[in-house]
Amino acid sequence: MSRRYAFNNADLIIIVGTPFDFRMGYGRRLPKSATVVQIDMDYRTVGKNRDIDLGLVGDPGAILAAVAQAASGRIDNGAQRRRPWFEELRAQETTAYEKRLPRQLSDASPIHPLRLAHEINEFLTEDSIYIGDGGDVVTFSGGVVQPKAPGHWMDPGPLGTLGVGVPFAIAAKYARPDKEIVCLFGDGAFSLTGWDFETMVRFNLPFVGVVGNNSSMNQIRYGQMAKYGEARGRVGNTLGDVRYSEFAKMLGGYGEEVRDPADIAPALRRARESGLPSLINVWIDPDAYAPGTMNQTMYK
Ligand SMILES: Cc1ncc(C[n+]2csc(CCOP(=O)(O)OP(=O)(O)O)c2C)c(N)n1
Ligand SMILES: [Mg+2]
Numbered sequence: 001m002s003r004r005y006a007f008n009n010a011d012l013i014i015i016v017g018t019p020f021d022f023r024m025g026y027g028r029r030l031p032k033s034a035t036v037v038q039i040d041m042d043y044r045t046v047g048k049n050r051d052i053d054l055g056l057v058g059d060p061g062a063i064l065a066a067v068a069q070a071a072s073g074r075i076d077n078g079a080q081r082r083r084p085w086f087e088e089l090r091a092q093e094t095t096a097y098e099k100r101l102p103r104q105l106s107d108a109s110p111i112h113p114l115r116l117a118h119e120i121n122e123f124l125t126e127d128s129i130y131i132g133d134g135g136d137v138v139t140f141s142g143g144v145v146q147p148k149a150p151g152h153w154m155d156p157g158p159l160g161t162l163g164v165g166v167p168f169a170i171a172a173k174y175a176r177p178d179k180e181i182v183c184l185f186g187d188g189a190f191s192l193t194g195w196d197f198e199t200m201v202r203f204n205l206p207f208v209g210v211v212g213n214n215s216s217m218n219q220i221r222y223g224q225m226a227k228y229g230e231a232r233g234r235v236g237n238t239l240g241d242v243r244y245s246e247f248a249k250m251l252g253g254y255g256e257e258v259r260d261p262a263d264i265a266p267a268l269r270r271a272r273e274s275g276l277p278s279l280i281n282v283w284i285d286p287d288a289y290a291p292g293t294m295n296q297t298m299y300k
Contacts, residue, residue, distance in 0.1 A: 001100075001143065002092040009088075010034050016060050017041070020049040021158035039063050104144065110285040111261045113137050116212055117144035119264040120184060123208075124148055129172045129179050131155070133165025134186025135219030137212030139290035141184055152179075163192030165209075170196065173205040180272070181207035187239055188217040194247070200277040201252040208271045209279040211244045214286035222289045248279035258282045 007013065007030055015038045020027035027050025030036060036052045038045075039060050046055035056063055071077045104118040117140050124130060130147055131154045132138035138155070147153040154168050169181045185194075190211055200207065217237040225233030245255030254274035256267045264282060271278035 001096040002089045004029070005092045006089055007031065007034070012037070014039065015052075016064070019045045019158050022160065023158075026050065100143075107261055108285070109259055109261065110214075110283050111259070111264070113140040113212055113214075113284045113288055113290070114144060115261045116184075116210070116264060116282050116284055117141040119261070119268065120182065120210065121145045123265065123268045124182060125180065126152075127179050128152065128182045129154065129176065131165055131168045131172065131181065131183040133162060133168070133183060134189040134212060135162070135217060136222065136288075136290050136293050137186045137214070137218070137284060138184060138189075139219065139292040140288075142292065143290075145184075162186070162189040165189060166193045166196045166200070169207045169209070170200060170203070170205055173200075173207060181205075182210070183207060184210045184212060186218075187211055187213040187215065187242065187244070188237075190244065191239070191242075194244075197248060197253060197277055197279070198251045205277060206275050207277055208268060209248070209277065210268070211279055211281045212284045213242070213244065213281055214284050215239050215241050216286050218286060218289070219293050222293050226294075242281075244279045244281040248277070252276070254278035256280050 010031075011033075012035045013030055015030075015036065017040055018024065019040075024030070030050065036050070037054045037056070038047065038052045039056045039058075040046050041057070041059060043055075043057045046052070046057055100114065103112050103114040106112040106115050108115075113136065116137070120130075120141065121144050124145070124147070126148045128148065129152045130145055132141055132145070133156060142155075154164075154172065156162055156164050165183045165185050169183050172179065172181050197209070199205075216239055221233050221237045224235060224237065243257055245257045248255035254271055254276040255278060256270065258264055258267050258280055264280075267280045271280055
């Protein structure tokens with residue numbers, strides 16, 4: 001939560017395994033004044049979209065281990081001097097967290113997307129692989145949901161290819177049958193590939209699916225409103241009030257509708273206990289927009 005502040009105030013930024021894609025404003029999130037070192041497995045990613053000062057191509061683990069080893073023998077490696085900087089960042093993080101907390105714990109109905117993200121974060125275990133497939137609702141969750149173990153996070157990647165949720169869930173459950181799969185969908189994203197929910201039923205691939213339903217492609221709506229004004233914000237992005245729990249049940253899975261935030265956690269638990277592919281359809285506030293969406297450089 002202090003990333004923006006850290007970027008803006010850093011003199012050296014080391015980017016590891018992260019492309020300069022839309023989530024990084026194609027590199028514009030990094031100030032021109034900073035020295036930038038980029039480490040990546042793929043030489044095509046290094047220096048793409050933004051100039052860098054030093055590029056290192058190779059396994060990030062091996063490179064970082066070598067850097068750590070080179071720095072570890074020194075009596076003064078600068079670690080002490082950086083302490084106030086870390087404290088500054090922690091303070092930023094705490095302030096941002098406290099500002100957000102009331103929305104994360106909000107009892108409002110329709111449900112605030114941050115409350116949904118909060119409940120999902122509480123629900124995950126060390127054995128849950130979390131998949132996010134959606135627009136705004138997933139952008140909200142990105143700041144709240146924390147994977148509990150390495151390699152337990154999947155998202156639509158650098159091109160934001162929506163519709164990956166169900167196929168990712170199928171693949172993840174097949175590859176790691178011992179793991180629990182938890183997938184948060186936007187209603188728009190789910191509707192792209194959701195019919196393969198039936199494939200999951202047929203192949204007996206249980207997972208906990210959550211639809212953050214705002215009856216809209218809200219991230220697109222925000223961009224249209226920002227560019228063309230309120231009146232033209234609703235062109236081509238309104239969806240029906242679809243009860244996806246019924247869709248799940250129709251195909252042989254488990255489903256519940258949720259309108260009260262207090263019902264999210266029990267519904268998630270029942271979905272887990274059902275042992276079936278499931279969809280918990282949560283009605284979220286269509287007028288809440290993620291700060292990450294509002295900061296998108298493409299809307300400016
Ligand atoms: C395959 C694909 N088509 C279109 C888009 C553009 N897009 C980005 S966000 C979005 C809206 C998604 O709506 P929804 O999943 O309901 O999420 P919401 O923003 O409403 O939370 C779309 C269509 C995309 N990223 N990927
Ligand atoms: Mg939506």
